[in-house]
Amino acid sequence: MARPIGRMLGGFVCSSCYGDIKRHARACPICGEHRILSELGDAGNAVCATCAGAPERYGCTRCGSERFYVGALCGACLLSDSLDAAFGQRESTPFATALHDHFNGRQDPRNARAWLLGDGFSSVLSDMAFGRLPVDHATVDSIPGGPRRQFVRELLIECDVLPSIDHQLHNLELWITEFCAKLPANHALIVHEYATWTILRRLRRSAEYEDTRKTQGRAARHTLRGIVKFLEWMDDNDVSLRTLPQPALETFLSSVPHESWMPAFIVWARRAHGTRASAQPARRTPPSLRISELQRLAVYRAIINDDRPPGHRLACALLVVFGISINRISQLRPSTFEVTNDQVRVTLSPGKSTPLPGPLATLFRLHVLNLPADNEWLFPGRRFNRHITPDAIGTWMKRYGIPSTHLRVAALYQLAGEMSSKLLSETTGLSASTAGQYVSASGSGWNEIPVLYDPDWASDLVDDAVGEMTSAVESEEHPLSFIEDE
Template identity: 25%
Template sequence: MCQTCRARPERTCAICGRKGRGNLSRAINKHVCDRCKGHWVVCSGCGTGAVVRGGTPDKPLCARCVNPDPTFWKRCRICEITWQLTTAPCTRCCLDRRLREVFTAADGTTAPELDRLREKLIRVDHPNYAITWLRKANVQETIRAVVREHPVITHNALDAMPRSKTLDHFRSMLVHAGALEPRDERLVRLEQRVHGIIDQYDKGDHRQALHGYAVWHLLRRLRTRLKGTFVTDQQAINLRLHVTAADAFLRWLEARGQTLATCTQPQVEAWAATKPSYVEEASGFIRWAVAHRYAHGLSAPALRWTGPAGPHDQDRRWADARRLLHDDTLAIADRVAGLLILLYAQKVSSICQLTTDHVSRDDGPIRLHLGSRPITLPEPVDALVEELVATRRADTLLSSHSTWLFPGRQAGQPLHESQMIRRLRAVGVKPRQSRNTALFTLASQIPAAILAKVLGLHRSVAVQWQQASGGDWMAYAADVATRNSRTVGDAQEASVEETPSTTSQV
């Protein structure tokens, strides 16, 4: 009878401890279940990726660490490197063969970019995961389309193909392997969307106005604010809303045979009476058009921020903070991210962009750089952050050694903001409400200037939150000056009192 049909009783696995069907392992002379047989792990002894041969789920061991005798093991007949029980091709050699088949074009050539990616893939810690990924139909179709249509792979070549999640993942792997230059994909897609809306207009004032507003005002201002960083998800959404609102207002005018130059204030009020979507964003476009003389004599309401919306529950905030500090069943990344919101009023977009360079420890306490001035983390927050830096690991196909504090699923990329929000809500933290509560409290206790420097806020934002919270720090500078003068006066009085005794001794 074959291996599948023959009767095999269920026994306790010597590696995972679960009951299941398996075989007697010649490496350890114990029963190993089918789930552990051939499973790739990172060896706890030598730190290399290999098939598990012994140990436990927490501390798995490879062949060399189970039995260091080289004469006991056979070698892969292709690479002659892998230690195994047979001479069959090892998993890495099988992966290499599959990659060569998929990456090779019809004429027998392979793009140099794909060669670099193949060299990176065959060295991953879990080559069996790469084989599973390569077996997917959508992955094979995408790679074959790239190989068939583009002998030289560039960003422009990939941009010409229909966009899909598989193509985006494949591009990120090429970037991480060094085959393509890194770029801000969210900014590129944003520019493509903006130019796609502009190209729908014929040549004329509306096209020129929308181009000036979207490209030379919104996009240019966004690039100025980035300062070398990548666009956040909220920034991209905000810019898209402004462009969409401007496009909707122009379409409304065209449907009535009007232009920006001929539009009057009653028509603007009639448009506002229809209760369109994104009124505030469209009002910004109207004010910009008047300022740049595309329209004349128009006014649109500007909504000012009057304070945070929603209830502030301090008891709930501290209860969530205590739970994240002491609940060891939660993931360490979720605990640290939640505490950064509850204690330091950080946005989700800012948390996702943190790297290990923001955490420093120079023979002293752990410091976290959120703004221009570092924060000394108290206990036990410092221990959680230190553990996160030491144990963080990207759940990606390629072995990613990036510096992101919260690595994402795409190679070399941080965790996406939407995924971070879902994870925080799963542990009972509401990001927006919790941040508003924390920032409202901090703004009432700390001066706006210090709050901006410590938390990485803009000065005007810190001042607005201070005014909304009712914190009165107008006399803070005078109070500090008075405090310093009192300190100097007390020191002088102390020195005067000690002087007579000293002079008398002399």
Template identity: 25%
Template sequence: MAQPLQPLAVVLTGAENPYRVLQWLRRSPAARLLGRLVLDPGALNHESLDTLPQRAATAYVRGLLVTAGILPPRDENLALLTNWVARTVAELPARHAHLIRPFAEWHIIRDTRRRSARGRYTYAAHKGDCGNVLAAIDFLNWLDSQHLSLRRLQQPHLDTWATDRPTLRSRSNPFLRWSTARRLCPPGLSIEHPASQLPGHFQAEDEARNELLRCLNDTALPLDVWVAAALIRLYALPLTRIVELPARPSYRRSAPARPPRHSNTARRRYLLPGHSPGRPRNPLGLADTLRHHGLPARAARNTAMMDALVDLPPMVIADLLGVHPKTAERWATLAGGNWSDYLAVRRAAPQG
């Protein structure tokens, strides 16, 4: 193997079971992709990988190259968003692209870069930003279907849009605010938010305590299940936050004789690593795993949130858990009342 690729050989041969590595090299699509890339050293960069179909094999190979120090680490969630925006805008008709491109690049992505610089841009946030762009595209398509333009938009039109698309109404607000600020549509337009729904899934005190004891004492639980379920029940952390938690740093007794081209010190190691090297566990898959082991997340987190708000002010909860301050205030209002009575009413109500 060429000298610049020696760190990759170290990563591949450092597995506990070399026979699995050999099997991976012979059968995996990621191994075949890696084989093609190493024949062309000029393709060993993020830009070249970004031009490939973004399948699991591409993500795995990228993770291997970053782990080996051959490629520099980067915020993959930010890269996913910027590359997705570029591909999506390129497929739009020109009349829509000239609106969606500046909205996405100067409003969505600019804010994303700020969050990324603070280390707070998660995969869930990336999916939400993509949803905001898709809602803007859907809104422009709807305007076309109604023979309308942004400049001719009136509040009754917007009300009709929001009523017909309840799942997109909140996602449409960023584009509406951006369009209004740039005087692309009449001032004073707004999308009314529906009344906030109070949480409806809680646990009884005995159930919550027994599940927490199981997390702490059941040695048959897989490690990832034990860690995630305990963090939910102790600290009300959402799965999207748990999968982004860093692992404790490991220290080597001696430095390698030849360090990689790119330092790995900036590459984040996750407490719950995902399938691709250098990427966290998928929160949706983790939720399924927790349910499979009888430790579902939603009701447990709601209950832990209520318990936390008894002792901590909402602003502290918002900062610790990464929720919006208004969300924390709404929860605090519920917790400040007799929420045990509320829970009893919810349990007595027929389940739809």
């Protein structure tokens, strides 16, 4: 039995209960104010000291508030002191004003204060606030650690302290500089030249219309690592780009048959270095279907009937029904969804919303009830003001015994068989080319039919495609026993 350490609620309480009552102010059932409910009322329920006629013991010595009480001060006053120490008085500089307003707007000031005191890179923000470091992106680039640096950059952009930039493109530029610095001089020259005039040039052109995606940055890194391996292989075989014979190139390609970057690199090498060899681009096709529709339906039913939190089930169901990638699910915002009295609609591509099936709409309504008032993410993470990581959603999906990639591909094939590539792109958020590949591979023939696009008809088609799946699950035709671990 825990040892009692304090007197509350008409008796002695243990340290765990004492701390919970003291740290979490709640609405008093009598006066309605958020106070520390440390006393018992006439009805035997917990009430504040004022309503119980007892002396007040837990008010903040500075402002009198009992919310987020720690020691002798409330959470808001403690956070204000920490902000003054880190960035100076609120009115001292525009930088300090922006940071004060940002952190003071959080629902629980204790989380913001813990971040200020716990993370080492907050000292960089202090140096920027007091003029010891310039307030620019170059200073943020000096912070070690990719995720930590990214968080500080997003924080300063959100506070309008730094101008907005394309995060993925900027991070890729930094990575290329660091990557080339570790290579031999002859390899670094080729890699940096190709990265600058082919990869970055293409991404900058694309960034004029939309931000660079994480997958694009990952593909660029994979390409440059593959080029380094190719250059090392040429050194081992005493050949160069200029003297590379066709048989030697084909020998290398036979050892790495799935390197899709090679044709574009060889085209560039022919133009920039006089390479005589050539490589034919491989025809791109979507992944093959690895599970049956019965298995996918069984997983969907298991998700809907599971006893886990609604948010966990909602994230998994969005992947199984719409084929949305885990990365994109983790970054969804509540504003992506439109709630009316009779349905919930999700917007996965600009100007096009798709209705959620009844069970998913119910999960969404239950999930948003528990979201913090100041939260901007549909699936908030453990870190302050950050969304959940894709790895966490992947862990949730492992409960159902089938790889999430297989479930997503199966969902996309099912939708591709029901609609045209244009509608598939609008419904799932896929690019037009990828949607066309799925429709062609599904054998539905939609790409060959010149359909006059009617938004109302298209919406009905999406409803039917998703509704068929929901009806099949509710009909009890597909038990979970159909799932087979690979």
